[in-house]
Amino acid sequence: MDQAVAPSSFSYSDADFRRVQEIALAEAGISLPVSKRNLVFSRVSRRIRTTGKASFKAYLDYVCSPEGHTELQELICVLTTNVTQFFREKGHFDHLETNVLPVLAQHLRAGGRCRMWSAACSTGQEPWSMAMSVMAKIPDALRLDIKILATDINHVVVENGRVGRYPEEELKNVPDSWRKQYMQPDVRGEFLMERDIRRLVTFRPLNLNRTWPFQGQFDVIFCRNVVIYFDDETRNALWKRLAERLVPGGFLYVGHSERVECMKECHLESVAPTIYMKKDC
Numbered sequence: 001m002d003q004a005v006a007p008s009s010f011s012y013s014d015a016d017f018r019r020v021q022e023i024a025l026a027e028a029g030i031s032l033p034v035s036k037r038n039l040v041f042s043r044v045s046r047r048i049r050t051t052g053k054a055s056f057k058a059y060l061d062y063v064c065s066p067e068g069h070t071e072l073q074e075l076i077c078v079l080t081t082n083v084t085q086f087f088r089e090k091g092h093f094d095h096l097e098t099n100v101l102p103v104l105a106q107h108l109r110a111g112g113r114c115r116m117w118s119a120a121c122s123t124g125q126e127p128w129s130m131a132m133s134v135m136a137k138i139p140d141a142l143r144l145d146i147k148i149l150a151t152d153i154n155h156v157v158v159e160n161g162r163v164g165r166y167p168e169e170e171l172k173n174v175p176d177s178w179r180k181q182y183m184q185p186d187v188r189g190e191f192l193m194e195r196d197i198r199r200l201v202t203f204r205p206l207n208l209n210r211t212w213p214f215q216g217q218f219d220v221i222f223c224r225n226v227v228i229y230f231d232d233e234t235r236n237a238l239w240k241r242l243a244e245r246l247v248p249g250g251f252l253y254v255g256h257s258e259r260v261e262c263m264k265e266c267h268l269e270s271v272a273p274t275i276y277m278k279k280d281c
C-alpha cells in the first residue's frame with residue numbers, strides 16, 4: 001500500500017485518460033472513445049482504492065511494471081463492457097437450429113466431430129444458449145463428439161459463466177420448456193444450468209488479440225458484439241484469424257451492428273445479414 005487511507009477521489013487528467021486508452025488498446029485491442037472518459041474514471045478509481053495506490057499515476061505506473069501484471073488483467077476486466085442476454089439476436093439461433101445443426105447432427109452420427117466457439121462469451125448466456133439449441137436439435141448430443149468452447153478476456157465473467165447461475169428476470173428469452181429441461185431452480189430462487197448440459201461447454205479466459213493456445217478448427221464461431229470496441233485494423237486482423245479457424249462450410253456469426261468487410265481475403269461468403277460461411281479454398 002502506498003498510503004494507509006486511500007483518498008475517496010483522485011485527480012484525473014487528460015494524460016491519465018490517454019494512458020488508460022493506450023493500455024486498453026495495447027493489451028486488449030479495445031479503443032476507448034472520449035465519451036467514456038467519466039466511466040473510465042469511476043471504474044479505474046475502484047481499482048486504485050482496492051490496490052491502495054495514491055493516484056492515477058501511481059496506479060498506472062504499477063500496472064505497467066512487471067509486478068503489476070496481475071493487476072493489469074483486473075484493469076482490463078473493469079474496462080470491458082459485458083452486456084449480454086440469452087438468445088440475443090434470436091435470428092442467429094434460428095439459423096443455427098434450422099440450417100446448421102441438422103447437417104452437423106448427420107455428420108456427428110456418422111462418427112464425425114463438431115466444435116463450436118463462443119469467442120467473447122461474457123457471463124455465459126451466449127454459449128449456454130448455443131448449448132440449449134444443440135440439445136434441442138441433437139438430443140443425443142452427449143453421446144456424440146460435440147463441444148462448445150466459451151472464452152472471454154475478462155476472467156470474472158468467464159467464472160460467472162462457468163458457474164451458470166442466473167436470476168429469473170434474465171430468462172425471459174428462454175422458452176419455458178427449455179428452462180425446465182436445461183436449468184434447475186436453486187435455493188436462492190435463481191436458476192442453475194443443469195448437470196448434463198454442462199458437459200457440452202468449457203469456459204476459458206482468452207484474449208482474442210493474443211496467440212490462441214489451441215490449434216483446432218471450428219464448425220461454428222459466434223463472435224458477436226466485441227469488435228465494435230476494436231479499431232479497423234484490429235477488427236480485420238481478427239476476422240482473418242477467425243476465418244482461418246473455420247472448417248470449409250463452417251459458419252461465423254457476428255453482432256447485428258458488425259460486418260466482415262474483408263470477406264474475399266477471409267474466403268467467407270455472406271449467407272444472411274451478419275452470418276458468413278467459409279468457402280472451400
Ligand SMILES: C[S@@+](CC[C@H](N)C(=O)[O-])C[C@H]1O[C@@H](n2cnc3c(N)ncnc32)[C@H](O)[C@@H]1O
Nearest residue numbers: 028080083084120122153154207208224225226
Ligand atoms: C458486449 S459483450 C458481448 C457478449 C456476447 N458475445 C453477446 O453478444 O451477447 C463483449 C465481450 O467482449 C469481451 N472482450 C473485449 N475485448 C476482448 C478481447 N480482446 N478478447 C476477448 N474478449 C474480449 C468483453 O470482456 C465482453 O465480455
